[in-house]
Amino acid sequence: MDTNEFKTTFDKIRGEVERALVGQTELVEHALVALLARGHVLLEGAPGLGKTLLVRVLGRVLACDHRRIQFTPDLMPSDVSGGNVWNQQKSAFEFLKGPVFTQLLLADEINRAPAKTQSALLEAMQERQVTVDGVTRPLPEPFLVMATQNPIESQGTYPLPEAQLDRFMFKLAVLPPSREVESAILRNHLAGFDAQALDRLQLAQVVAPAGLLDMQAHARGLRVDEGIVAYIADIVCRTRGHRSLYYGASPRASIALLHGAQARAASRGRDFVIPDDVKALAPAVLRHRVGLQPDAEIEGMSTDDCVAEILRDVRVPETIAA
Amino acid sequence: MRRRLVLGALGAALLAGRSGAAPADAGAAEPMPEVRAAAAAALAPQRFEFCHKPDYPLTPAEKRWCDLGAGANAAACPTLRQACQREAMARQHDLDRPWTFRLPNLGLPWRVLLWAMLGLGLGLLLYALARHFLERDKQEVVTTAAPAPPAEAAAALRAREVETDVQRLLERARTEAAAGDFRAAIGSAYAALLRRLEGAGLLRVEPDRTNGDYVGMVRKERPAIVLRVTEVVDSVERAQFGEKAATRDQFDGVWSRVTGLLAERVGVLLIGVGLLCATACGAPRADWEHSPSGRAGVIAFLGKRGFAVHERFRSIAKLSKRKTGEPRGEADDPVGSRATQLVLLPGAQTGEAEWRAIEEWVDKGGRTLVIAGGSRELPAWIGARVTEVRAEASETITPDGENTGHWGSLRVRVPDANRVETELPGSPLLRRGPSVYATERWLEELVEPEDDGEAPSRVVVLADDHLFRNASLLVADNAAALDALLRDGGKTVELLGDLTGLVSANPVESVRRGRLGPALLQLLVFFLLLFACKGARFGRPLPERRSERREFAEHVAALGLLYARARAERVALGALGTYAVERLRERFGQRADRSLSGLAEAVAARSGRPVGEVMRLFLEARDAGKGVPADKDARDLETAWQLGKLLAETGGTGGHKRIQDNV
Numbered sequence: 002m003d004t005n006e007f008k009t010t011f012d013k014i015r016g017e018v019e020r021a022l023v024g025q026t027e028l029v030e031h032a033l034v035a036l037l038a039r040g041h042v043l044l045e046g047a048p049g050l051g052k053t054l055l056v057r058v059l060g061r062v063l064a065c066d067h068r069r070i071q072f073t074p075d076l077m078p079s080d081v082s083g084g085n086v087w088n089q090q091k092s093a094f095e096f097l098k099g100p101v102f103t104q105l106l107l108a109d110e111i112n113r114a115p116a117k118t119q120s121a122l123l124e125a126m127q128e129r130q131v132t133v134d135g136v137t138r139p140l141p142e143p144f145l146v147m148a149t150q151n152p153i154e155s156q157g158t159y160p161l162p163e164a165q166l167d168r169f170m171f172k173l174a175v176l177p178p179s180r181e182v183e184s185a186i187l188r189n190h191l192a193g194f195d196a197q198a199l200d201r202l203q204l205a206q207v208v209a210p211a212g213l214l215d216m217q218a219h220a221r222g223l224r225v226d227e228g229i230v231a232y233i234a235d236i237v238c239r240t241r242g243h244r245s246l247y248y249g250a251s252p253r254a255s256i257a258l259l260h261g262a263q264a265r266a267a268s269r270g271r272d273f274v275i276p277d278d279v280k281a282l283a284p285a286v287l288r289h290r291v292g293l294q295p296d297a298e299i300e301g302m303s304t305d306d307c308v309a310e311i312l313r314d315v316r317v318p319e320t321i322a323a
Numbered sequence: 324m325r326r327r328l329v330l331g332a333l334g335a336a337l338l339a340g341r342s343g344a345a346p347a348d349a350g351a352a353e354p355m356p357e358v359r360a361a362a363a364a365a366l367a368p369q370r371f372e373f374c375h376k377p378d379y380p381l382t383p384a385e386k387r388w389c390d391l392g393a394g395a396n397a398a399a400c401p402t403l404r405q406a407c408q409r410e411a412m413a414r415q416h417d418l419d420r421p422w423t424f425r426l427p428n429l430g431l432p433w434r435v436l437l438w439a440m441l442g443l444g445l446g447l448l449l450y451a452l453a454r455h456f457l458e459r460d461k462q463e464v465v466t467t468a469a470p471a472p473p474a475e476a477a478a479a480l481r482a483r484e485v486e487t488d489v490q491r492l493l494e495r496a497r498t499e500a501a502a503g504d505f506r507a508a509i510g511s512a513y514a515a516l517l518r519r520l521e522g523a524g525l526l527r528v529e530p531d532r533t534n535g536d537y538v539g540m541v542r543k544e545r546p547a548i549v550l551r552v553t554e555v556v557d558s559v560e561r562a563q564f565g566e567k568a569a570t571r572d573q574f575d576g577v578w579s580r581v582t583g584l585l586a587e588r589v590g591v592l593l594i595g596v597g598l599l600c601a602t603a604c605g606a607p608r609a610d611w612e613h614s615p616s617g618r619a620g621v622i623a624f625l626g627k628r629g630f631a632v633h634e635r636f637r638s639i640a641k642l643s644k645r646k647t648g649e650p651r652g653e654a655d656d657p658v659g660s661r662a663t664q665l666v667l668l669p670g671a672q673t674g675e676a677e678w679r680a681i682e683e684w685v686d687k688g689g690r691t692l693v694i695a696g697g698s699r700e701l702p703a704w705i706g707a708r709v710t711e712v713r714a715e716a717s718e719t720i721t722p723d724g725e726n727t728g729h730w731g732s733l734r735v736r737v738p739d740a741n742r743v744e745t746e747l748p749g750s751p752l753l754r755r756g757p758s759v760y761a762t763e764r765w766l767e768e769l770v771e772p773e774d775d776g777e778a779p780s781r782v783v784v785l786a787d788d789h790l791f792r793n794a795s796l797l798v799a800d801n802a803a804a805l806d807a808l809l810r811d812g813g814k815t816v817e818l819l820g821d822l823t824g825l826v827s828a829n830p831v832e833s834v835r836r837g838r839l840g841p842a843l844l845q846l847l848v849f850f851l852l853l854f855a856c857k858g859a860r861f862g863r864p865l866p867e868r869r870s871e872r873r874e875f876a877e878h879v880a881a882l883g884l885l886y887a888r889a890r891a892e893r894v895a896l897g898a899l900g901t902y903a904v905e906r907l908r909e910r911f912g913q914r915a916d917r918s919l920s921g922l923a924e925a926v927a928a929r930s931g932r933p934v935g936e937v938m939r940l941f942l943e944a945r946d947a948g949k950g951v952p953a954d955k956d957a958r959d960l961e962t963a964w965q966l967g968k969l970l971a972e973t974g975g976t977g978g979h980k981r982i983q984d985n986v
Binding site: 228271272275280294312313317 | 877885
């Protein structure tokens, strides 16, 4: 696969997805970039903004298997990963695969489940495998987790532990649509669109899972200049000493930023990464991997503000300015 | 008798001028050598560029002196002949017709207010300047106290120096390309483009900005060129971050696009500068006073002829020191000028007060008042008026018939054909054909008796002020006539002209006198252009300064958050509850041994909340303070927030309010 073919395919996928999901251009692009960079996405937004639809449409366009888990306080780890059950006919334990054994997994309202259940996803997200009773089973490729959480409700929720958050490549804010987009959504529905009947939309299957793996491999092979590497390292290291941050980002953040930038560069038809790729993805990569100091929180700062401040402080490679 | 005295002086000057002088103009009398020498000496300094620069640009009005033979006097003015052969290129300063603007006469309170505001503004300005310099001094002290950087650091600093000059960047790009370093050459060419765009205000180069940021700025400010800038950026990034080494073709592509964009900017800039210049720029000349229309040469000439000539800067009205409305003629009333002769030029502002002051000056011993043209209304006691005739004067001005014996064949030539008309008995001095060019009148009814033996006073009215122009010294017998005209009036001559009364009545007048109109107009155009390009905000807003020092209440709130984060909000509630109850007891004057219900009633009455709700808050806070475990449904954070709100409602401070907003 060459760069032009990659871009063409990427644009087609995006075009198909946006036929169903109107007005969420950035969300769609970031989700695709995460998918091509072998990452996972945490979506934060109110209900009804199209998070589930995004996964379903992606599943169709990419011809991938997809499932949804509604996280609840009484959800057990085995409800996610599956477990061994006794087969009386065979007089033996049989492994019953949980919903995690899919290619596109929507973990809806992930923060409603306790930390124990959330942790069931740790191995799956990082190692792309599931270990139950000492037996490790690989997950199908490609594998993408899209988790959602509602930022409004705080009662009865369990904040995601840092280790869990760190496994999400991007945290994206799903914003409510503008008035124009809202109108476009309504017109789409008037024209016969039904989120429950995507067949009617006749979405094209742009690429098969094997093709998607090729794209992932191509993105990983893109050239990254030494200056870009230093730029990423500068940004991430600065999160660790920032006065308003309680803790900084891990090296996993650097890696995520690097691979994300590669995927973004490929999606733009380039065979090399530029500082813009890094800068554009840095907020999505870092905002959930750093913790605010209480006094900064009091002052009304957000992690996005800190990341923006860091980006202002770090010198861009090959810049002409002092 | 008096008349004979003056005419005798004029005649003597003329007769002296007749002897041994070269002809200055065909048909004109020869001025005396001293007069010619004085005129030549007066115009000798290089500042009189019209006499020393062959390409000196003359105005159309000045060109008319050439027709009268001004260029023929090569001894006094060597290069005027060449200047006269050129087209009139300079712009005419309309000094003869001053435009005045007067603010309405404000009452005393308003004037006091105006002066107070001006004083306050001046004070603030001085204060700001003083503070600026004091702070700078402090910074300099700190700077000088700092240790000098080591040699390596200095070298590193030099290496970090950034070239910002577009031409030098382009030159650097060419040099690097010639050396085969196309990657660096492309970077330099791109830097030149960015610096030019920065100079045009389309973007601002900062170390944290990416090429995408710059493209975004250009897209916002100048969408028309964003496509071409994007093409340049793509090539630059391919050279800088791509796998393949930069090639000559890549450089050539970037170079052609960059130079194309730069040329476009330069063109627009040149057009802008040209338009601005067209609004006010004329051909370059020296200052007006040393031009053919000016008077510096005349003053120098009269100085060489023994006169003490100066321009008056104080107001004409201050010739008299009487206040308005006081009766005139007091014996001990001083006069505000020591000059024996006053020359009233067209630029001088004369109103009722000024004429009254002039009249008093005459009354107190002023000997000669020369009114040199001007379109002003003359007072009745002068008995003459000037009639402007907008026509070329071809005829030579000669002495009146009765004065031929004294003036001889004196010939005066001036460009305009104005004339003087007399209304009271007077004597014409000079005539242009049938019309009078100059007249004089003895002020017998105004002048006090000659008990001190001084010469009598007179008024001379000229049809224009051409005799008082530099160019006039070169034409015919004008210099001799001027000398003769003033010879008998005393040695001290005061010119009343544009500069008289420099203290302007209002700012508009100041601008007019300073001839700042074109400059201000250009400034206005400049700001309008800025406004059109950048909107109301010309500069970049400075980032908001954050307060470094936090309030105590913020630390408390941060501590509370830490408690909450550690799931110990009940401890925080206990502490806050104890504090809140104590504060409320203080505010409501209740002793500590009183029950909470009494306090709750008082607080409820003031805050408007139900007593039961207030009581519930107090009880929950008390239980938390005593370490009573929380119920299943306890909402400690909510209770703490409500307690904070209660404190604010019953007289809390700003700090408390901030806590509540953030809890």
